[in-house]
Amino acid sequence: MIGENNAVVLLHETLNKIIASEFENIPSDFGADFEHPKHENQGDISTNAAMRLAKILKTNPKIIAEKIIAALNSNDTLKNSGYIEKIELANPGFINIFLAGKFFAGAVNDVLNQNNNYGALNLGNNKKVQVEFVSANPTGPLHIGHGRGAAVGDVVARVLKFTGWDVQREYYINDAGLQMENLGRSTRARYFELLGHDFEIPENGYKGEYLKDIAQEIINKYGEKFLNVPENESVAFFRDYAGNKILDGIKKDLKEFRIEFDKYFVESYLHENNLINSAMKFLKENNYAYEADGALWFKSTDFDDDKDRVLIRANGVSTYFAADVAYHKNKFDRGFARVIDVWGADHHGYIARVKAGIKATGNDPEKFDVLLIQLVNLLRGGEAVNMSTRSGEFVELNEVVNEVGTDATRFFFLTRRSDSQLDFDLEIAKEQTSNNPVYYIQYAYARISGVLREFENRGKILPDNNFEIPAEIFNNKDARLLVELLTKYPDEIKNASENLAPHVLTGYLINLAGAFHAFYNTNVILNEPDEKISLGRLNIIRAVKIVIGSCLELLGVNAPERM
RNA sequence: GCGCCCGUAGCUCAGUGGAUAGAGCGUUAGCCUCCGGAGCUGAAGGCCGUGAGUUCAAAUCUCAUCGGGCGCGCCA
Known part of the structure; x- marks a missing residue:
């Protein structure tokens, strides 16, 4: 809330009133823009209103500006405030307002009186907004890329709350897919390895050392009993055990990074409650889906996507995308007026089809925003830190937080637009000088x-x-x-x-x-x-x-x- | 080939149609009898990738073009 004795608001309102009364045939949504000019001789506040009105009224902007200035100068409210020192006209039609010391003194009083509420706004009208971020599958620890997304999502949520939105933070877990299956098989392979038996990590499996620790834990707790259980019967156990363990680690890392979620949403919920099937049924009934080559296709080309997308494969298994259609429908069903997803920038090709899915299931894609998070280049003293993806060994978020601290890590992740790449130098982040x-x-x-x-x-x-x-x-x-x-x-x-x-x-x-x-x-x-x-x-x-x-x-x- | 993002100071980047395009780092010249010097002040450094267009006004909008990144799977 901006204080009532704030000259900016006073000017804004007075100027718009003057325009409304002095000039005719002005669009009702016309509002003057104010800005803080760069140069001292251009005053403290300026507006280009006269130039913009010139186009509408087909009159010389300087004549319009003079009329506005005269009206401002004779306005009692402004005169009594003592906030304005003088008002000048500058070519080609800028109105430059010079503020008096009394204005600045009043502004300081405003801040002190409003204290921690100073700057808080009501843009959201307490409407519900969901921010979904991180959403990393629990197949391994968070790396710094996740960390940047975490920081951005968290701060977006904080800012929305500060500006009057009712915010919910959500973390989505694909617990039903092939990735988790791979995690189970990979953990089982490590279990066999540690017990001195033949083992084979699946082709797309997880090779990180952390799975050895988890396998060792399983051995300590359950001994060798799984050696004789066929893979198809034991993989669910390994999957769930490793997944839970890793998720606990992720939550711990996030907490240290000062991030907490209101809800962890699991994909299996969609399956168990038949939400995917019912979404598919809805699409079919509305002629947005068709069968071809044994698969079910979404007619996303009807909704500005490049090509149609498969929802259910010929083998009867639904795709990740089908789950996402149901998931986003569910988000809107839960009453969110607005939905924000934070994704890695490599997923940008996915936006068009998710928007198509939102539209086809009866919701407004305008209420859906995606924030794309670009790569983080980790440096140490100007030199690139090796981040080979060879064995999936990205630098872990936790390592960086331990080295430079949560404050510096969060701040550096937030210094650039999220959709542009970021250089993060560990040495600078650790420095306790003005370089940092x-x-x-x-x-x-x-x-x-x-x-x-x-x-x-x-x-x-x-x-x-x-x-x-x-x-x-x-x-x-x-x-x-x-x-x-x-x-x-x-x-x-x-x-x-x-x-x-x-x-x-x-x-x-x-x-x-x-x-x-x-x-x-x-x-x-x-x-x-x-x-x-x-x-x-x-x-x-x-x-x-x-x-x-x-x-x-x-x-x-x-x-x-x-x- | 099609689509999206990015080209701004030596480097890393701000800049949602406005006046003389900014910051940090780096380079360089200065400021401590004084409340926290972990600080401050100054200087040098730019055809905003290129070419057209729209506009009173373009780094910003449109088109073209050249460079860099990414995405285009019955993967997630």
């Missing part, structure tokens, strides 16, 4: 905390949230810039939420921390002789602390009082 943005930001937070501690050590009492900050403080450009960034926080949240883009927040934090450090270097706080100036600056850094803390919380990164 995590420490740079955490240091700003700890530094503010340190100043506040020192203030109290001197036996002083914190100023009230509504303490009137002397406007002259904002004659300093570092102070202006810092508070201007605070006023942008709700916009950044909105941007991150609407575009499902966590990297917006990491970028914002780096800027905010930088602006704070610059401010700190040029503005003496505790040792400032003028008491009111000192307290005013103190309240500014208290507000900065709130926003850094809030944003770090959204990223799931710790905000330390001391370092």
